[in-house]
Each structure stands twice: as C-alpha cells, then as structure tokens.
Amino acid sequence: MLLSKVMVNQADDVAGIISSKAGLQYLGPELDAMKAVADAYSKRSLKLFEAALANFKGQLEEDPIVLRHLSSLYDTLLEQNLCRLIEPFSRAEIDHIAELIELPVDHVERKLSQMILDKKFAGTLDQGAGCLVIFNDPKIDAIYEATLDTIANVGKVVDSLYVRSAKIASC
Numbered sequence: 001m002l003l004s005k006v007m008v009n010q011a012d013d014v015a016g017i018i019s020s021k022a023g024l025q026y027l028g029p030e031l032d033a034m035k036a037v038a039d040a041y042s043k044r045s046l047k048l049f050e051a052a053l054a055n056f057k058g059q060l061e062e063d064p065i066v067l068r069h070l071s072s073l074y075d076t077l078l079e080q081n082l083c084r085l086i087e088p089f090s091r092a093e094i095d096h097i098a099e100l101i102e103l104p105v106d107h108v109e110r111k112l113s114q115m116i117l118d119k120k121f122a123g124t125l126d127q128g129a130g131c132l133v134i135f136n137d138p139k140i141d142a143i144y145e146a147t148l149d150t151i152a153n154v155g156k157v158v159d160s161l162y163v164r165s166a167k168i169a170s171c
Contacts, residue, residue: 006038007069014038033059037070041077044084047102049077078103078111079120086121086134093131 005013015038018031033056040048053060053070061067078101085100086092098108109125112132116123122135 006034006041007073011038011042029056030059032056037073041073044077044080046074046077046081049074075111079115082108082111082115083121086132089132089134091131091133094125095130097132 005011005017014035018035033052036052036056037049037060040046040052060070081101082097085097094109094112095105097112098105101108109127112123113125115121116125122137124133124135125131126133
C-alpha cells in the first residue's frame with residue numbers, strides 16, 4: 001500500500017500511514033525502506049533514492065514485483081529531474097547535464113534519447129558537439145484535424161451511396 005501511494009504521487013501520505021495505529025503494528029526494516037523511498041520521491045532526489053535502494057537492498061530487491069515498480073519509479077524520477085534541468089535551455093551540453101544530475105554521461109545520453117523518442121520533449125542529440133538541442137513545442141494546427149474529420153465524413157457518405165446504388169442495381 002505504501003508503494004502504491006508513492007507511485008500515484010502521494011508520497012507525503014506515507015509518513016501518516018506509518019505513524020497511524022494500523023501502521024505501528026508493522027514497524028520494521030520493510031517500513032523503514034518504504035519510508036526512505038517515499039522521502040526520496042517527495043524530495044525528487046535521485047541520490048536519496050539510490051541511497052535508499054543501497055541501504056535497504058535486502059528489503060527492496062528480494063521481491064521482483066517491488067523491484068519492477070521501484071525501477072519504474074526510478075525512471076519516472078530521472079525523467080522529472082532531466083526535464084527540470086533542461087527546461088530553461090534551448091541548447092545544453094550533455095556533459096553539463098550529467099554533471100548536474102551526478103550520473104554517467106552515457107546513462108544520461110541514453111535516457112535523453114529515449115525521452116526524445118517517447119516525445120517527452122522535442123529535441124535532438126548532437127553527438128558530434130556533445131549537446132542536446134531543444135526545440136519549442138510545435139503548435140498544433142486545427143486545420144489538420146478538421147481535414148481528417150472531413151475526409152472521414154466523405155468516406156461515410158461514399159459508403160452509404162455505394163450501399164444505395166447496390167440496392168438499386170439489385171432491383
């Protein structure tokens with residue numbers, strides 16, 4: 001339940017649940033591990049998250065389901081931190097981003113390329129210059145969607161006319 005609260009961005013509720021009457025009967029290293037994960041997530045700190053994983057390795061990594069959710073949570077936290085770091089820039093060196101987030105350059109570069117492919121932000125990686133070029137969000141043209149709707153409606157009209165002509169031809 002505690003991990004679920006963290007996964008749905010309600011990490012601040014974890015401390016209240018642990019200190020409640022129902023939570024006090026389950027005190028132990030497992031609860032301490034979840035509290036450390038929740039604190040790291042609420043502070044949006046990768047270092048604290050990695051420290052919690054290292055300090056409570058036995059409690060957090062023995063269950064494959066919990067490990068998978070923690071891996072997903074780590075990716076989400078990394079994406080949030082990278083988006084926050086690159087937001088004010090239109091061009092940023094990958095080395096500088098890696099230095100700010102305190103992760104290896106290849107790990108940061110791989111995550112940034114995945115985020116670009118997943119369309120988390122618009123940009124390209126210039127590997128020759130070792131930098132990230134960030135584009136402004138493209139404006140969505142309403143005419144495109146209206147044209148698609150018009151084509152779909154014309155298709156329906158053509159289909160209905162075909163059905164009518166088939167009925168007339170069969171008579």
